[in-house]
Amino acid sequence: MKPVLELAIPACAVLLMAVVGLDVSRADLGRVLSKPRLLVAGLIGPLVLLPPIALLVLWTLPMPAEIGAGMLLLAVCPVGGISNVYSYLARASTALSVTLTAASCVAAVVTMPLLTRGFELVLGRPFGFRAPVGTLAAQVFGMLVLPVVLGMTLRARAPVFAARHEAGLRRVALSGLALLLGFILWSEWARFVANVAVTAAASALFVLLAMAAGAAVARAAGADARECFTLSVEFATRNSAIATVVAITFLGDARFAVFATTYFFTEAALAGIAIVVFRRREALV
Numbered sequence: 001m002k003p004v005l006e007l008a009i010p011a012c013a014v015l016l017m018a019v020v021g022l023d024v025s026r027a028d029l030g031r032v033l034s035k036p037r038l039l040v041a042g043l044i045g046p047l048v049l050l051p052p053i054a055l056l057v058l059w060t061l062p063m064p065a066e067i068g069a070g071m072l073l074l075a076v077c078p079v080g081g082i083s084n085v086y087s088y089l090a091r092a093s094t095a096l097s098v099t100l101t102a103a104s105c106v107a108a109v110v111t112m113p114l115l116t117r118g119f120e121l122v123l124g125r126p127f128g129f130r131a132p133v134g135t136l137a138a139q140v141f142g143m144l145v146l147p148v149v150l151g152m153t154l155r156a157r158a159p160v161f162a163a164r165h166e167a168g169l170r171r172v173a174l175s176g177l178a179l180l181l182g183f184i185l186w187s188e189w190a191r192f193v194a195n196v197a198v199t200a201a202a203s204a205l206f207v208l209l210a211m212a213a214g215a216a217v218a219r220a221a222g223a224d225a226r227e228c229f230t231l232s233v234e235f236a237t238r239n240s241a242i243a244t245v246v247a248i249t250f251l252g253d254a255r256f257a258v259f260a261t262t263y264f265f266t267e268a269a270l271a272g273i274a275i276v277v278f279r280r281r282e283a284l285v
Contacts, residue, residue, distance in 0.1 A: 008176070010143055010241075010245050011176075012173050012177040012180060013143050013147075013177070013239070013241035013242060013245065014146075014147045015173040016082075016147075016170070016173035016174065016177065016241070017081060017143070017147035017148050017151070018147040018148070018150055018151040018154075019081065019151060019166055019169050019173060020081045020098060020101050020102055020147075020148055020151060021102060021147060021148040021149060021150060021152040021153075021154070021155065022151040022152075022154060022155050022165075022169070023084060023094075023098045023151075023155075024098050024099060024102055024148075024151070024152050024155065025155065026156075029099060031095050031096075032099040032100075037222065038218070038222070038223055039096075039100070039103075040221075041217050041218065041220070041221040041231070042096070042100045042217075042218075042231050043100065043103055043107065045213070045217040045231070045235065046079070046104070046210075046214075046234070046235050047111055049210075049213045049217070049235070050075045050213075050235065050238075051075055051076065051115060053075070053206060053209045053213065054071055054072050054074075054075035055072075056209070057071065057205050057209070060205070061198055061201055061202050062198070063195070063199070063202060064198075066255040066256055067195055067198065067202065067258065069256050070243070070247065070256045070259030070260055071206065071259050071263075072119050073116075073243050073246060073247065073256060073259075073260070074238045074243045074259060074260050074263055075115075075206075075238070076112050076115035076116050076119070077108070077112065077238045077239040077242050077243045078104040078105045078111070078112070078144065078238075078239050078242070079100060079101045079104040079105070079234050079237055079238070079239065080101075080237045080238055080241070080264075081170075081173070081239075082174060082237060083097055083101055083233050083234050083237035084097045084101060085170070086271045086274075087229070087230045087233060089275050090229055090233075090274070090278050090279060091226070092226040092227070092230045092278070093226045093227045093229075093230040096231075097230045097233070100230075100234050101234070102148045102152070104234075105144035105145060105148055105239075106144070106145050106148065108140045108144055108242075109140050109141045109144075109145060112140055112242075143241075143242060143245065144239075177241055177264075178264070180244075181240060181241075181244065182261070195258070199258065199259060200262060200266060202259070203259070203262050203263040203266035203267070206236075206263070207236045207263070207266060207267050208236075208270065210232075210235040210236040211232040211235060211236045211270075214228075214231040214232035214234060214235030214236065215228050215231065217231060218230075218231035225282065229274070229278050233274070236267060236270075236271070237267060237271070238260075238263065238267070240260040240261065240263060240264040243257065247260065
């Protein structure tokens, strides 16, 4: 089954990133670029704050090595494409979300290898994961950067096609990814059940701290309420697909993907609550 996962998960990730590219328009870029301070905060903030948050959770909650390694791996991943859905459902700043997601994925070619190496230096590689920098950068480029660029090009050259099929393609990619991540949990069910308490607690704590960090950075950058919500979910939403691919292909062990899969569903649940709270609060304003 491993060869199937090695093909299916990257395929879902590529499709989802292509949809992100389909969603980026020149008008969106213009609106976001008119607030460069907010854009820089949304790009640099997660790189600076999420690794320390991951270390804080790691040192706060005793956990098996493979769960801790999975959390550190997820912390260096770029934004997940589902963050755009969260912003859309919350009626927040979808343009900012899409632009940050695309830019984060492009930057991941450099940031993922560097942050991974940084964790190795800080922790002395106690968890035993080490991905060759060049190989990791090449895979990130193929899975994240190329699909985003392809989607943006298709949006520019075939806007009618993009508008007609973007929503359907997004549903296919997200549904497929959720099913595949669910399958990984099922295949590692005994390990998941044995560590479900600490894995769920670490996932929830990471999400909440990341959301708080995103909101704080957004306020410091002069964002309005909609932009604050967007940055909070951009910080918390990590690309579980690329984390899972790295775990299976580079590390050769699905155990390292258990945290990423658990995080995906925990993040979705907490984001759903945040969306409901935000929309109710906005309705009262």
